[in-house]
Amino acid sequence: MSISVQHISKSFKKVTAVNDVSFELKEGELFGLIGPDGAGKTTIFRILTTLLFADKGTATVAGFDVIGDYKEIRNNVGYMPGKFSLYQDLTVEENLDFFATIFGTTIEENYELIKDIYVQIEPFKKRRAGALSGGMKQKLALSCALIHKPKVLFLDEPTTGVDPVSRKEFWEMLKRLQQKGITILVSTPYMDEAELCDRIALIQHGKILQIDTPQEIIKHYPKKIYDVKADNMYRLLESLKSFEHHYSVYPFGEFVHYTDKREDFNPQELQQYLATKNHQNIKIEITKTTIEDTFMELAK
Amino acid sequence: MKRFIGFVKKEFYHIFRDKRSLFILFGMPIAQILLFGFAITNEINNVDIAIFDKSNDATTQEIIQKISASKYFSIKQNITNEAEIETVFQKGKVLAVLVFEKDFKKNLTKDNAAKVHVITDATDPNTANSITNYISAIIGSYQKEINKNSTLEYQIETKSRMVYNPELKSVFMFVPGVMTIILMLVSAMMTSISITREKELGTMEILLVSPLKPFQVIVGKVIPYIFLSIINAIVIVLLSIFIFKMPVQGSLFLLALESVLFIITSLSLGILISTVSATQQTAMMISLMGLMLPTILLSGFIFPISSMPLPLQIISNIIPAKWFILILKGIMLKGVGLCFIWKETLILAGMTLFFIALSIKKYKIRLE
Numbered sequence: 001m002s003i004s005v006q007h008i009s010k011s012f013k014k015v016t017a018v019n020d021v022s023f024e025l026k027e028g029e030l031f032g033l034i035g036p037d038g039a040g041k042t043t044i045f046r047i048l049t050t051l052l053f054a055d056k057g058t059a060t061v062a063g064f065d066v067i068g069d070y071k072e073i074r075n076n077v078g079y080m081p082g083k084f085s086l087y088q089d090l091t092v093e094e095n096l097d098f099f100a101t102i103f104g105t106t107i108e109e110n111y112e113l114i115k116d117i118y119v120q121i122e123p124f125k126k127r128r129a130g131a132l133s134g135g136m137k138q139k140l141a142l143s144c145a146l147i148h149k150p151k152v153l154f155l156d157e158p159t160t161g162v163d164p165v166s167r168k169e170f171w172e173m174l175k176r177l178q179q180k181g182i183t184i185l186v187s188t189p190y191m192d193e194a195e196l197c198d199r200i201a202l203i204q205h206g207k208i209l210q211i212d213t214p215q216e217i218i219k220h221y222p223k224k225i226y227d228v229k230a231d232n233m234y235r236l237l238e239s240l241k242s243f244e245h246h247y248s249v250y251p252f253g254e255f256v257h258y259t260d261k262r263e264d265f266n267p268q269e270l271q272q273y274l275a276t277k278n279h280q281n282i283k284i285e286i287t288k289t290t291i292e293d294t295f296m297e298l299a300k
Numbered sequence: 301m302k303r304f305i306g307f308v309k310k311e312f313y314h315i316f317r318d319k320r321s322l323f324i325l326f327g328m329p330i331a332q333i334l335l336f337g338f339a340i341t342n343e344i345n346n347v348d349i350a351i352f353d354k355s356n357d358a359t360t361q362e363i364i365q366k367i368s369a370s371k372y373f374s375i376k377q378n379i380t381n382e383a384e385i386e387t388v389f390q391k392g393k394v395l396a397v398l399v400f401e402k403d404f405k406k407n408l409t410k411d412n413a414a415k416v417h418v419i420t421d422a423t424d425p426n427t428a429n430s431i432t433n434y435i436s437a438i439i440g441s442y443q444k445e446i447n448k449n450s451t452l453e454y455q456i457e458t459k460s461r462m463v464y465n466p467e468l469k470s471v472f473m474f475v476p477g478v479m480t481i482i483l484m485l486v487s488a489m490m491t492s493i494s495i496t497r498e499k500e501l502g503t504m505e506i507l508l509v510s511p512l513k514p515f516q517v518i519v520g521k522v523i524p525y526i527f528l529s530i531i532n533a534i535v536i537v538l539l540s541i542f543i544f545k546m547p548v549q550g551s552l553f554l555l556a557l558e559s560v561l562f563i564i565t566s567l568s569l570g571i572l573i574s575t576v577s578a579t580q581q582t583a584m585m586i587s588l589m590g591l592m593l594p595t596i597l598l599s600g601f602i603f604p605i606s607s608m609p610l611p612l613q614i615i616s617n618i619i620p621a622k623w624f625i626l627i628l629k630g631i632m633l634k635g636v637g638l639c640f641i642w643k644e645t646l647i648l649a650g651m652t653l654f655f656i657a658l659s660i661k662k663y664k665i666r667l668e
Contacts, residue, residue: 049509051667070665071511079509085502089317090310101306102512144506 001060002027002152002183003048008057010043010206017043018054019206025185030178032197033187034291040206041187042082045156048185049079062151062183075103078150082157084141088130092121092140095129096147103148113180114143117173135166142173146182153177155186159193171196191292202295209298218289221297223247226267227255227287230279239277243270250296257293258284303512307520314494315524321490329482329532333539336474344372344430349396350388352379355404363416366442367398372434389421396420396431464633475540476628477601479533480621483559484566484595487529489587491570495521496583499574505667514663522567529563530556549635558631558645562624565648568655569620575662595621623647 003025010018018040025031033041046052048061050070058065064072086095096118100107111118117139124132129140138158145153155174159167171193174184178198186197194200195214202209202217210217230236233256240249240258247259258270267284274282315321349367353360368375376394379385385397399417401407408414418435420428465472495518498504507517537555540546548555569591577583596602598612599621605613616622623644630636630644638645 046667051505051508053666074509075511077509079506081502081505083502085506087310087314087503088501090313094310094313098306098310099506099510102303102507102510104303104511 001025001063002029003031003059003061003185005044005048005059006057008044008047008054008059010040010047010052010054017206018047020057021203021206021208022057023201023208023211025183028178028181028183030174030184030186030196030198032194032200033185033203034189034191034194034200034295035187035203036189039203041203042156043206045079045081045154045185045187049077049154050074076151078145078148078153080141080145080153080155080158082160084137086129086137086141086144089128091126091128092132093125095140096143099144100147105148107147110147110149113149113177114146116176117146118143134162135169138162138166138170142170146177150182152183152185155184157187157189159188159190167193191290191295194291200291202291202298204295204299209295214291217291217294221289221294223259223297224265225287225289225293226258226260226270227252227283227285228258228270228274229255229281229283230274231281232279235277236274236279239274239279243273248296248300252292255287257287304516304520307512307516308523311494311521311524315528321493325486325490325528325532326535328485329478329536330539332478332482333475333536334543336478337471337540337544344427344434346371347373347396347427347431348376348394349373349398349431350377350379350385350394351375352382352385352397352399354402355400357403357405359405359408359414360400363400363439363442364398366438367435370434370438385419389419392421394421395427396435398435469544469546471540471544472546472633474601475536475544475546476625476632477596477599479536479559479628480562480599480601480624481592481595482532482536483529483563483624484569484591484621485587486532487525487563487566488570488573488591489584491522491525491567492573492577492583492587493580494525495571495574496577496580500579508665508667514665515660518571518659518663522571525567525570526560526563529566530560533559533563546632548632550631550637554638555628555631558624558627558641558648561645561648561652562620562627565620565624565652565655568652568659571659572655572662575659575664594619598622599625601625620648620651 001024003023005021005023008018008021009016021040021044023031033044035041043052047054048059048066050066050073053067060066061073062076064070064076066073087098090098096107100110121132121136121139121143124136129137132140142155142158145155159170162170167190174186175196178184188194197214199211199213200217201211212220228236228240233251237249237251237256240246240256245261245265247261249256249258251257260270267286271282271284315325351364353364364375367373373396377388379388379397385399388394388397397419399419401415401417404414404416416439418432420431422428498507533556537548541548570587573583573586573590577586594615598605598608598616598619600616601621605616605622608616627641627644627648630641634640
């Protein structure tokens, strides 16, 4: 096991941030902690990176205990905190060089590992980190976290505040790192990124709702989901909620996701109902279940 | 060791790329020493006074001559009636009015006593005091002159000699104080800010999750500031020697050693501040309110400690600056060696150890 978390709990004053959480990561696995802001993701990261003590439970990272062997862990993990911790007044190259030095290595020694990522920002290596775009900062932060060839990589919301193209590129990079044998624990509030992980844990209010592969999690969703669309989305939402057979109704992009209580639901019936409520251009289509749907269902 | 050097290198980048801290580091010492040396002074020079001479005879003329001949006073105007005294003070034209009584010479020769009245504007009490003293001294010396030939019996003559600063130059008093304040400011405030900046930016989180040991982080933070503070101390001493002709009577080597000791005291205070504050703002406020104010007010820099109420005198003992100012005055003005200031040195060293021990105890290797 690369990471093992057993019954970890952590409270801050009156707030329980993490409540009896257990999960395990196999070597070389890309594991996602998926949950909204305030779910306890960052606290779990900080416990595993030896920055916080858990109130209860035990955890090991790369075979080392997070409390007793914290020095070994600090030598063997790469950590990229929520806000990219770079020195804004140092240049790209100086930042990377600094992190290489304090981990007792050099850029040249591990250049192979970061090459894919670093070549994209290398043209700007004389630029100060503070003057980089969000996507470039993120790449630099990842390079800095990787420069000492860690066994385990912790990425706390690495894609928050980054444009969609950079996000996509970033996940491709993670896949490549994984192939080099690095275990990666990543957290994200974006449900669409969950499907790119080997396994995910859905987490809310400090509790894990479900752990499985994204495919399994979607497969176990009990209902058929329909995309519903009409001209006035706000009124549509209201009307659907007042439909007596509705099971769940929530906005999803440009559609409303609708599920019905009955097994033998006929979309025609809903169409007629909405027509009586004076909706225009009504569209109802069956759609694929996503992680977000599952999360909404589990978090109910 | 390589890790540590890398860390120190980074600290120097931070300092030299931040224009504001560079300004504080090198602009402040020069500006302060020049300000205190030239502008803020207790000496009187060319004070404007007015004369109300009711007698207008040979003696009063001679006295007036003597006063206007000194570099301390310049006679602005002559007054002819009582009411005018009030007016010239209110207009702020003069700081003192000298009133000679009627028949001054006649009284002096006939009754052996004549009166001269010195009226001063005491809105600034220190200056008023000095003016009165200076005028009394001039009249006194004139009196001695006219008594030269006749022998007076039973005369007590007070002769005073100001040692260590015979010209009573106030810059001699300010240099040790300003040096203390600047070293304190640069060392304590800048280190506490630079450590809390890492906390605020979140880089501390990464430094913690790295093989760097806490004391390496702290010492790495402190070393650049030791270096810069020493440069500052040298600049201040050079400025005071070459611009203000301040003598350094004692050993320069001892002065350097004591300065390094005080720099380390201030740095350890800075580290202590950074362990209790979460943001740069807090660190700055604590440094300014908690260190600068007591240093200026209670160290004996501006206000003599011996004239403070007892509780404040007791409090002044815990202010490191007080001891350093004593040491500086000892070395620079009195030219004493270590055997006269070992007590102060020991106190400073003890304080330093205490602050360092406390900061190590308070420094967190984790986030809580």
